[in-house]
Amino acid sequence: MSNAESEPPETGEAIGEKLTELAKRRGYFFRSSGSYGGVGGFYTFGPQGASLKGNVEDAWRDRFAIAEGNMEIDAPTIMPEPVFEASGHLDGFDDMLIECPDCGTSSRADHLVEDETEYEDAESLPIHEVEEIIAEYELVCPECGAGLAGVAVEEFNLMFATNIGPGDSQPGYLRPETAQGIFVEFPRLKEYARNQLPFGVTQIGRAYRNEISPRRSIIRTREFTQAELEYFVDPEADEPNLERVEDVELTLYPASEQRNDDGSEVETTIGSALEDGIIGDPWVAYFLGVAKPWYEAVGVDMDRFRFRQHLSGERAHYAADCWDAESEIDGNWIELAGFAYRGDYDLSKHADHSGDRFTVFKQYDEPQTVERATVDPDMSYLGPEFGGDAGAVAEELEALAGRDRSAFEADAVEIELEGETHEIPAEKTGFAVEEQTEAGEHVVPHVVEPSFGIDRLVYTVLHHAYREDEVDGEQRTYLELEPEVAPTFVGVFPLQNDDALEEQAREIVADLRDAGLSVTYDDSGNIGRRYRRQDEVGTPFCVTVDYETIENEETTVTVRERDTTAQKRLPVGDLAETLSAIRAGEMAFEEL
Incomplete structure (x- = not known):
């Protein structure tokens, strides 16, 4: 029999400090470029860490790619600027930056607020409110102690910029997420799926974010690994097989409970959470049900694990519902993964910007006769009237006919082009309603996205596995890692x-x-x-x-x-x- 007497893991900052020291000494992870003083936000995984990380990635691939019958791709980590114009990252991928007027230290303003006040979700607040909180609580620079009241908080884009090619090179960016590599290749990937919905595409790879203040070792870094699944569905026809997961037990922290002063977590099952309206989307519920037992299998302590629903202020505008998988580390909850219903936002954006077709042709069981509104504009009129914009006017007339036939009932048709309203005589539009026989229709798939952070999961697995006990009168430190992922x-x-x-x-x-x-x-x-x-x-x-x-x-x-x-x-x-x-x-x- 064993001479070991296990003690429950310690809580508090001590474990984090001990784990970081163990990780460096035993080859799990350490700060990169140490011979040159190191660079904040970049870490090297040593022999043990690389093996553990690889085993976690393999376990994810087995469950979310192979077991679910999904494809896997490996897209470039650098993509041209138009990709990120379409995705919205150029304009909207920002964090709140505040710079100390005395020492010049840059900090994330929302993190300062969360660390020093009772506000737990400052990221979702508008900038002016964050500035007011900094002034109200007289927050100071974490480096030199100088007051930050009255200092402007600015938006800082997190993408790393680069140039593709020499000379008059094409601007590009290191990808801030692996998802865009899947979305931009959809027109080809749908062919590999034989144009049949639903289908999923996975990718495991590096992503890059120029974090203002990387911290807490590999929990928040500037280069990290993501494992993402983009699952494409027909919103009118496809439903998940909930019988496979309906009895999975979950700890949920819904938005309604977060808003209450005495709100608490909810213990429930996938089936009950859907029935009670706690989880709004069946596809999101399905992947929560798949993820929970997988997290347990790789070594996450289920007593320190939950799914937290995004509040309205932090949820992306295109996401109908979003939940984070979170683990408790040293008394704080950290995000491990996000589960979002993204609708048709991504594919529609890339279709608009690229001109390619991001749809799947859905064959009808039998041909259907339908009425279609069409236009055949008189270009001999549009050309002299609008010059180089005549083509754009014709396209807008076609789009208007598709969405609002009544607009063509008046003597003149109003369209808007680049912010200006124009009137075209109805007789010049060639508007008509025709009967057409169609074999099917083009559907823009909706996207369900489970997105996993691998580095944070590796840290969580190590933290939750850390043990101290006594064997034969001697102190022992060990990692109770699951055999499936142990290096x-x-x-x-x-x-x-x-x-x-x-x-x-x-x-x-x-x-x-x-x-x-x-x-x-x-x-x-x-x-x-x-x-x-x-x-x-x-x-x-x-x-x-x-x-x-x-x-x-x-x-x-x-x-x-x-x-x-x-x-x-x-x-x-x-x-x-x-x-x-x-x-x-x-x-x-x-x-x-």
């Missing part, structure tokens, strides 16, 4: 520096690697110290080769489990199969 699954040690033990241990390492397991070999220091090293990086199992292994007729080794430190002897011949079954969840160590 190394098993460590193999020879008990002593003996040629025969080392040879047998290396043969076991080769066998376990051939079985697809992540293995490390360690023969440095006493066996207790080697156990502690593997415990601290979260290795679930350690295999020790001792003299019983090479001297007894039956070749066995000691297998030690990380969390309880319990040990069992297993035949070497069964070792790879047994450990593979444990990692796959088909067998428990206690059952051996």
